[in-house]
Amino acid sequence: xxxxxxxxxxxxxxxxxxxxxxxxxxxxxxxxxxxxxxxxxxxxxxxxxxxxxxxxxxxxxxxxxxxxxxxxxxxxxxxxxxxxxxxxxxxxxxxxxxxxxxxxxxxxxxxxxxxxxxxxxxxxxxxxxxxxxxxxxxxxxxxxxxxxxxxxxxxxxxxxxxxxxxxxxxxxxxxxxxxxxxxxxxxxxxxxxxxxxxxxxxxxxxxxxxxxxxxxxxxxxxxxxxxxxxxxxxxxxxxxxxxxxxxxxxxxxxxxxxxxxxxxxxxxxxxxxxxxxxxxxxxxxxxxxxxxxxxxxxxxxxxxxxxxxxxxxxxxxxxxxxxxxxxxxxxxxxxxxxxxxxxxxxxxxxxxxxxxxxxxxxxxxxxxxxxxxxxxxx
Amino acid sequence: xxxxxxxxxxxxxxxxxxxxxxxxxxxxxxxxxxxxxxxxxxxxxxxxxxxxxxxxxxxxxxxxxxxxxxxxxxxxxxxxxxxxxxxxxxxxxxxxxxxxxxxxxxxxxxxxxxxxxxxxxxxxxxxxxxxxxxxxxxxxxxxxxxxxxxxxxxxxxxxxxxxxxxxxxxxxxxxxxxxxxxxxxxxxxxxxxxxxxxxxxxxxxxxxxxxxxxxxxxxxxxxxxxxxxxxxxxxxxxxxxxxxxxxxxxxxxxxxxxxxxxxxxxxxxxxxxxxxxxxxxxxxxxxxxxxxxxxxxxxxxxxxxxxxxxxxxxxxxxxxxxxxxxxxxxxxxxxxxxxxxxxxxxxxxxxxxxxxxxxxxxxxxxxxxxxxxxxxxxxxxxxxx
Numbered sequence: 001x002x003x004x005x006x007x008x009x010x011x012x013x014x015x016x017x018x019x020x021x022x023x024x025x026x027x028x029x030x031x032x033x034x035x036x037x038x039x040x041x042x043x044x045x046x047x048x049x050x051x052x053x054x055x056x057x058x059x060x061x062x063x064x065x066x067x068x069x070x071x072x073x074x075x076x077x078x079x080x081x082x083x084x085x086x087x088x089x090x091x092x093x094x095x096x097x098x099x100x101x102x103x104x105x106x107x108x109x110x111x112x113x114x115x116x117x118x119x120x121x122x123x124x125x126x127x128x129x130x131x132x133x134x135x136x137x138x139x140x141x142x143x144x145x146x147x148x149x150x151x152x153x154x155x156x157x158x159x160x161x162x163x164x165x166x167x168x169x170x171x172x173x174x175x176x177x178x179x180x181x182x183x184x185x186x187x188x189x190x191x192x193x194x195x196x197x198x199x200x201x202x203x204x205x206x207x208x209x210x211x212x213x214x215x216x217x218x219x220x221x222x223x224x225x226x227x228x229x230x231x232x233x234x235x236x237x238x239x240x241x242x243x244x245x246x247x248x249x250x251x252x253x254x255x256x257x258x259x260x261x262x263x264x265x266x267x268x269x270x271x272x273x274x275x276x277x278x279x280x281x282x283x284x285x286x287x288x289x290x291x292x293x294x295x296x297x298x299x300x301x302x303x304x305x306x307x308x309x310x311x312x313x314x315x316x317x318x319x320x321x322x323x324x325x326x327x328x329x330x331x332x333x334x335x336x337x338x339x340x341x342x343x344x345x346x347x348x349x350x351x352x353x354x355x356x357x358x359x360x361x362x363x364x365x366x367x368x369x370x371x372x373x374x375x376x377x378x
Numbered sequence: 379x380x381x382x383x384x385x386x387x388x389x390x391x392x393x394x395x396x397x398x399x400x401x402x403x404x405x406x407x408x409x410x411x412x413x414x415x416x417x418x419x420x421x422x423x424x425x426x427x428x429x430x431x432x433x434x435x436x437x438x439x440x441x442x443x444x445x446x447x448x449x450x451x452x453x454x455x456x457x458x459x460x461x462x463x464x465x466x467x468x469x470x471x472x473x474x475x476x477x478x479x480x481x482x483x484x485x486x487x488x489x490x491x492x493x494x495x496x497x498x499x500x501x502x503x504x505x506x507x508x509x510x511x512x513x514x515x516x517x518x519x520x521x522x523x524x525x526x527x528x529x530x531x532x533x534x535x536x537x538x539x540x541x542x543x544x545x546x547x548x549x550x551x552x553x554x555x556x557x558x559x560x561x562x563x564x565x566x567x568x569x570x571x572x573x574x575x576x577x578x579x580x581x582x583x584x585x586x587x588x589x590x591x592x593x594x595x596x597x598x599x600x601x602x603x604x605x606x607x608x609x610x611x612x613x614x615x616x617x618x619x620x621x622x623x624x625x626x627x628x629x630x631x632x633x634x635x636x637x638x639x640x641x642x643x644x645x646x647x648x649x650x651x652x653x654x655x656x657x658x659x660x661x662x663x664x665x666x667x668x669x670x671x672x673x674x675x676x677x678x679x680x681x682x683x684x685x686x687x688x689x690x691x692x693x694x695x696x697x698x699x700x701x702x703x704x705x706x707x708x709x710x711x712x713x714x715x716x717x718x719x720x721x722x723x724x725x726x727x728x729x730x731x732x733x734x735x736x737x738x739x740x741x742x743x744x745x746x747x748x749x750x751x752x753x754x755x756x757x758x759x760x761x762x763x
Contacts (some may be wrong), residue, residue, distance in 0.1 A: 090478055110508055194446075243386040
């Protein structure tokens, strides 16, 4: 309803304007004929940089060129790095007033890039560039970071100190077989999996080659050969989103051990139990390294008499062990640790099921225990 | 000189009359079909953090996967037709998009391409590498490119719910089907998929339901492992809803989703195997001469080692009757990898060589984003008879 009233108000106002315009034009014809020509001094395009990534570029237009298409009057674009006289126009929006044409980019301009505005009616130009603050060099950490990995190892986590340029991240990664001296062809799964902060990449070995019996595994073999030594190489040219490259190539060496087809078994884990009323950590040793990201994602809950204990969990010793701190001192009693059945080892064998199942074998319940208990004596 | 004020006057009269008799926003709202698709519509910046796959729902609603925030953004593009399909091939699309974004073609990453069947307008989702800027560029019938304004859009954002304490790390597809929108996601920690069902109307900030998939990849009738969906389409068979998903290496499997409940686990059934060394990209179905066909294009990552044709990008069509088979995994039909066709109803499509992305325009034509010796071209091509 409000809009309707507003619309009608505007239309009535316009009607009054029309009347005024018509009568005004009739009453003051001399005002038009008496107008004196003015001398226009050509000036370069002006650039309003209130928002430096979205500057407003304007030129003056005169009546004789007012019917020209916008693109024929004003152009704004990137100066070619190889030809300073060549501009590649960018997308933007043109707006006009009676004697001014303004261009605003559709997308934020890039810092440290040379742009130019060209008034095509005068040939005058104005250059534009804005600098971003110097950014820090990105640092990468690799998980797991172990001397030995199973031959059917599945994935690495690359942790960066800042958001990285994300496209085709596998192009920045290579795997060198140090034993043969040859690079392993196409070892990574081409699916870019970043975390929320865009600072952790999950870099998968190609599962089709790591899975027993799957066609690629049969045709060209697994990625890792047991007892071979390998080097994962992360390109130093990889840039952060701020445009800063890693610098030096990052290298991580490991040896492939025998393939691991055994599920983690909580019944075999070794617990070190804290003393009563202490804030000592509970520690759980798995007997093998487990998946780093899954361990960091609260895989355990602990309860005492059905009441959940507030805990923090920290993986240590290359993800072979966790220490669990309680927010308040441990009380005496029998505690239950509930375990996320999706917690898995480096080869994708989880508490709930092995990574691969042989359908020709009997299929017993594959899940290991998803809860274990411990006692704190009074 | 008197003509100019007279012209202005006439225009103003026309504007005034138009405004006076134009319906109000409320009246527009009642007739706007898109309201049946969207609820609690927002106006402004879509805040897409990492753009990905796209597809069109009816009424000009563009479904966009926002991988960075694990959500689906549905944009009311107001692009409802009539159909004006691309007249001529557009060369160097990647170069043109990059130039529009103020960079070169090495400076962009094209995430997806889709076409609005109602208008023929082509939409390309793209990320500028240098700063992660997300954009959607459209191509009209004349091949003229324009930005879709993501800063001032009518949209809703539907978060994909967290399951098993995990957010997903990639959204491999988002598709409209009767009564809902489906999305498929991959975990970035486990080798597994989730399927999300988003009920209509898509409502801002109202999350959908999540189903876990136990998607087995059976090879040689012996080993099964979990595998994530790379691409999918909704599919109906005898009144039942299914998802037909494609997986790396390249089984096509179907999942019945009609009767599952929130947080349920769906077990897929492999119905066709297309051969190893391929990563599926897009899928769609079309009907021709009374027959239903499934089209899928793939990226053959072992092209250099064992080429299938002139390009690593190739595609196939599959007689949809294969999907109706009750045969389970081990007995799935297998494409004869040494031939262009076979078994009967599974055929390599010549027009899909070099096709990086494909999208269905209608039952006769598809839009292809084609690799042309390193450049990308857009074209409308006939579907096979």
